[in-house]
Amino acid sequence: MPLRLLLALGLLLVASAPAAAQSPVVILSTTTSTQDSGLLDVLVPMFEKQTGFTVKTIAVGTGQALALAARGEADVTLAHAPALEKTYVANGKLLNRRLVMYNDFVVLGPEADPAGLRGAKKAAGAFRRIAAAGARFVSRGDKSGTHARELALWKAAGLTPASPWYIESGQGMGATLGIADDRRAYTLADRATYLAFTRRVALKILVEGDPRLRNIYSVMEVNPANGPRVNAAGGRKFAGFMLAPGTQAVVQTFGVDTYGQTLFVPIAGKTDEDFK
Amino acid sequence: MDLLVDGVHEALRLLVAGDREIWSILLLSLQVSGSATLISLALGIPAGAALALARFPGRGLVVSAVNSGMALPPVVVGLFVTILLWRSGPLGGFEILYTPAAIVIAQAVIASPIVVGITLAAVQSVPREFRLQLLALGASRTQMVWVVLREARLPMLAAVMAGFGGVISEIGASMMVGGNIKGQTRTLTTAMVLETGKGNFEVAIALSLLLLLLVFLVNWALTAIQQRHAR
Secondary structure (H helix, E strand, C coil): CHHHHHHHHHHHHHHCCCCCCCCCEEEEEEEHHHHHCCHHHHHHHHHHHHHCCEEEEEEECHHHHHHHHHCCCCCEEEECCHHHHHHHHHCCCEEEEEEEEEEEEEEEECCCCCCCCCCCCCHHHHHHHHHHHCCCEEECCCCCHHHHHHHHHHHHCCCCCCCCCEEECCCCHHHHHHHHHHCCCEEEEEHHHHHHHCCCCCCEEEECCCHHHEEEEEEEEECHHHCCCCCHHHHHHHHHHHHCHHHHHHHHHCCHHHHCCCCCEECCCCCHHHHC | CHHHHHHHHHHHHHHHHCCHHHHHHHHHHHHHHHHHHHHHHHHHHHHHHHHHHCCCCCHHHHHHHHHHHCCCCHHHHHHHHHHHHCCCCCCHHHCCCCCHHHHHHHHHHHHHHHHHHHHHHHHHCCCHHHHHHHHHCCCCHHHHHHHHHHHCHHHHHHHHHHHHHHHHCCCHHHHHHHCCCCCCCCCHHHHHHHHHHHCCHHHHHHHHHHHHHHHHHHHHHHHHHHHHHHC
């Protein structure tokens, strides 16, 4: 009877499901840009091969990545919101913050550039021009690292952005680029995601190179006191791996095959002081 | 328009080239949603039948709850299952968050009310007189329920289709409790969100075509059974 046959097939399929990974697990909470750029697809298998750990990468906004780590739901975190990271380190939730790499943010806008940003050297000045012109600006609005930086830039510009020209997408970088492109609006993006989208969006880079646009990624270990079952040894291993010369060499060249240029600059051993 | 054409090309290429990652994602989606559907059937059919046949105070309330449960938003289930399975949560000791097992649990929670609701309706559509007749002919209560379920099996196939269709296509719960981890918990729908986020729209379109094809094939098989018996 075909019904029974189908049921038997279904059960067979289900029974063939792979058993859960047996090797010890390290949970890495991180930002979407490290995953969307493809960097972690290269680094994670390297780490697993070197150490025998299985990595579970949870790629969310930096705000959520840090909050998960602070609750002890992850073992190690790779984030890009220095000010927020430092508050977690100061209250003892995260340990041993070390710089891993940087790339940069860029201010994007439509070709027509209604607020006249082209040629601006400073991001805060560019933001002032957007506000003065009342030109549309799309914000991530999702507590991501990029959102945090955008808010810091508005603060530096001495402004409080407001609707109707200020639009909060509440979505990831890719979706936000799509909305900004559609609305012919300005936005702030990390260069890696922008490069991945140049084929799809007509937005142009209008401001770049301001030191305030530098985007620094750090690795932090999770304090085992944050919760039960934190794999502190695994977290420490992963943090060490991110700073190891072999890994940093891979970071250095990553992106050339796909984007024709490198995406990240490795900076293991440097401190915040070096980027003042 | 070119994008859609590119997407179809990409789908064909991925299928023909036998891209290993795509196949493992496809298989995982099928296994996870298949398991969740089987669990929801095992729980939902007895519960639905009992609810259809039993009379007790507050029954109306329970039936309303089940019917509301059929519209349970996956993202709500995802949130609560995540909190329960967190290391700091009550079920944290099992350490199954971000594994396929966690997705199966969440999807079973989503599919169960659908199965209960449709079973309830199917069993209630069997005339009351038929049940009384069975009992009058000397059938035990268990035998009566068994015969009624057999009688209702064709409409109940709709429960299988609705349950499976609901979970294979949901995204909110799979993303939250599975984490969309490459090679471990990446399903068709979560992979689609990721590829869209990366700007790889062709791959996302290819994945959606594969999902549609999969859902169609499963429903085709079930419909064939249903319609053959209906004749």
